[in-house]
Amino acid sequence: MPDYGQFQSAGGTLDTRWFLLVASILFVLGAIGVLVRRNPIVILVCIELMLNAVNLTLIAFSRQLNNLEGQLFALMTMVVAASEAVVGLAVLVDIFHFRDVEDVDELNELRG
Amino acid sequence: MVAQAIFWIASAVAILGGVGVITLRQPINSVLSLVAVMLALSVLFLLLSAQFIFAVQIIVYAGAVMVLFLFVVALLGPGRERTRGGLRLHWSLSLLVALPFFGVLWAMLSGVRFRAPQKADLATFGSVQQIGIGLFTKYLFPFELTSILLLVAAVGAIYLSRGERAGHGAGLADEDQDDSA
Numbered sequence: 433m434p435d436y437g438q439f440q441s442a443g444g445t446l447d448t449r450w451f452l453l454v455a456s457i458l459f460v461l462g463a464i465g466v467l468v469r470r471n472p473i474v475i476l477v478c479i480e481l482m483l484n485a486v487n488l489t490l491i492a493f494s495r496q497l498n499n500l501e502g503q504l505f506a507l508m509t510m511v512v513a514a515s516e517a518v519v520g521l522a523v524l525v526d527i528f529h530f531r532d533v534e535d536v537d538e539l540n541e542l543r544g
Numbered sequence: 545m546v547a548q549a550i551f552w553i554a555s556a557v558a559i560l561g562g563v564g565v566i567t568l569r570q571p572i573n574s575v576l577s578l579v580a581v582m583l584a585l586s587v588l589f590l591l592l593s594a595q596f597i598f599a600v601q602i603i604v605y606a607g608a609v610m611v612l613f614l615f616v617v618a619l620l621g622p623g624r625e626r627t628r629g630g631l632r633l634h635w636s637l638s639l640l641v642a643l644p645f646f647g648v649l650w651a652m653l654s655g656v657r658f659r660a661p662q663k664a665d666l667a668t669f670g671s672v673q674q675i676g677i678g679l680f681t682k683y684l685f686p687f688e689l690t691s692i693l694l695l696v697a698a699v700g701a702i703y704l705s706r707g708e709r710a711g712h713g714a715g716l717a718d719e720d721q722d723d724s725a
Contacts, residue, residue: 436658443546454555456649458562460642465566467638474574495592498664503594504678511690515697517609521616522704528620
């Protein structure tokens, strides 16, 4: 049975697993960042990192299956990520108008 | 093997950039590291013969979205992260969550069995023409939905970032300010 994970690129043979490994490392790094960092802007940056990692998996599988739908889905993800960044940053700017937030845990007004 | 060399260099840049995003103290350095990650990822997209996504990644992501982040960081000032006693606990607990998660991902990855690829014309795979055909025929409805999503995001961002909330538009924010005064 042939190894379907490998495919030919312009300059040699590549393996889909390598791309998936890089994507999972980046996703886990983003997840650690969301958990560890306190600055709300940096947390948004880490979410962008995770979304990019997912895009990489989508495009890697798209190439492995020779199926363009993964790339189309990645485009949709980019649109959603852009919207998310815009609204999230607008909310942050709005909050920062009234107070200086150094730690997301300070934003606990909605706590019951 | 040129392709493999390019792959390893781009992945090394991407992973180092990712580490930089979560370890650098200044938010501006985190944002610039993310720009490096996105440029490296765009090289990987090119290796996966996704030319259009490569261009979109550089123009839209590394260009537009990250410039927006840089603007906001510049606007809000350098919010240096405080080092408090709880931070080390945060790190260890996060690693306690993240490393098993990575282990699960790795286990799934090493056991994955790929399906046979479909027949496709690799000369045009991922070109603007192919992407356009996909977006405007089979996936026309999701494509139109994204335009509504972008409209909603734009209107929401404009509403949220208005400077003065004078007149009848005065909302929660003003009450908040009165409370703190």
